[in-house]
Amino acid sequence: SQQGEEDPQALSIQEGENATMNCSYKTSINNLQWYRQNSGRGLVHLILIRSNEREKHSGRLRVTLDTSKKSSSLLITASRAADTASYFCATENSGYSTLTFGKGTMLLVSP
Amino acid sequence: DTGVSQNPRHKITKRGQNVTFRCDPISEHNRLYWYRQTLGQGPEFLTYFQNEAQLEKSRLLSDRFSAERPKGSFSTLEIQRTEQGDSAMYLCAEELVAGAGDTQYFGPGTRLTVL
Numbered sequence: 001s002q003q004g005e006e007d008p009q010a011l012s013i014q015e016g017e018n019a020t021m022n023c024s025y026k027t028s029i030n031n032l033q034w035y036r037q038n039s040g041r042g043l044v045h046l047i048l049i050r051s052n053e054r055e056k057h058s059g060r061l062r063v064t065l066d067t068s069k070k071s072s073s074l075l076i077t078a079s080r081a082a083d084t085a086s087y088f089c090a091t092e093n094s095g096y097s098t099l100t101f102g103k104g105t106m107l108l109v110s111p
Numbered sequence: 112d113t114g115v116s117q118n119p120r121h122k123i124t125k126r127g128q129n130v131t132f133r134c135d136p137i138s139e140h141n142r143l144y145w146y147r148q149t150l151g152q153g154p155e156f157l158t159y160f161q162n163e164a165q166l167e168k169s170r171l172l173s174d175r176f177s178a179e180r181p182k183g184s185f186s187t188l189e190i191q192r193t194e195q196g197d198s199a200m201y202l203c204a205e206e207l208v209a210g211a212g213d214t215q216y217f218g219p220g221t222r223l224t225v226l
Contacts, residue, residue, distance in 0.1 A: 033214065042202060042219040043154070088153050097142065097206070098167065099215060101153030 006089055006105040014110055019076040021105040023089030024069075030092045032065055033099065034074050036085045043088065046074075079109045115205050115218035123224045124193055131189045132221045134203030142206040143186050144215060145178055147171065149199045157201075160186060193225045 007022045023032070031050045035043040049056045049065045049072065056063045062075040076083055086106050090099040114137040124130050136143055142161050146154035157176070158168045162183035172178075175193075180186040190197055200222050204215040 035217075043204075043217040045214050045216060048214055090153070098144065098156040098159060099146075099154075100156070103151070103153050 006087070006102040008105060009103070010106045010108070012108045012110065013079055015079060015081055017079055017109075019079050019083070019107055019109070021074045021087050021089075021107070023072045023074070023102055025072075025089075025091045025100075025102075026070065027091075028094040029067070030094055030096075032063075032072050033090045033092070034061075034063060034072075035088045035090060035101075037088065037104070038085045046087075076107075079107075081109050081111050083107060084109045115203060115216055117201075117203050117218040117221050119221060120219060121222050121224075123226065125226050126193060126195060128193055129189065129191045130193055130223060131187055132201055132203075132223075134186045134188070134218055136185070136203075136205040137216075138205070138207065143180060144204040144206070145186070145188050146202040146204065147199045148202060148220070154202055157188075190223075193223075195225045198223055198225045 005024045013019055029051050031048055033048045034046040036046055037043045047058045047061055047063050049063050051067055060077045065072045086104040088101050088104045090101045092099055116135045118133045122130055142159055144159040145157040147157055148154040156169050157172050158178050160180040163180050175191045178188045200220045202220045203218045206213050206215050
């Protein structure tokens with residue numbers, strides 16, 4: 001079963017705009033991770049935020065975590081056509097080491 | 112490129128045949144995971160190993176599926192008597208440092224098509 005729910009399911013923007021994706025989950029977590037997947041390829045790890053952290057940055061990426069609302073957001077600033085991909089959030093749930101993924105947000109960045 | 116490799120990258124087989132996939136992680140002493148991903152969905156956990164010990168199996172892993180990790184190095188996932196519903200991308204991931212909160216690095220996956 002999949003715990004995370006990404007929102008929106010699909011997002012289409014122009015190059016240079018910011019893209020925001022949201023993720024909601026149901027149970028207590030150790031951490032939440034965001035991955036990117038280009039069409040038909042493997043997953044690339046983007047960023048990990050632990051349950052005791054509220055915000056994290058990595059380059060053009062900004063991730064927030066609100067454990068009281070069981071939600072996270074991924075912001076990609078100044079998007080590029082190369083950012084076109086599916087983005088998944090994955091939770092490592094408390095007491096487990098496996099990851100539970102959402103269904104993903106498909107991002108299309110047009111030149 | 113994470114360094115986790117999977118072979119083959121693509122496999123087409125007829126229903127009822129057995130298939131075996133291989134995953135070669137970067138390092139031997141770590142956790143190795145198998146996931147399955149169907150079209151339009153996120154990956155779903157199948158099983159994982161700590162060195163050579165298989166520590167957890169999902170209920171998705173029917174008795175037609177078996178995974179091994181001899182000597183804690185590479186891992187194989189075998190599906191016996193394949194069914195059309197087994198068509199999916201099979202992903203292997205490695206956790207470089209065992210413990211809570213560590214990153215899993217994924218291989219490129221093996222795409223299985225069962226005709």
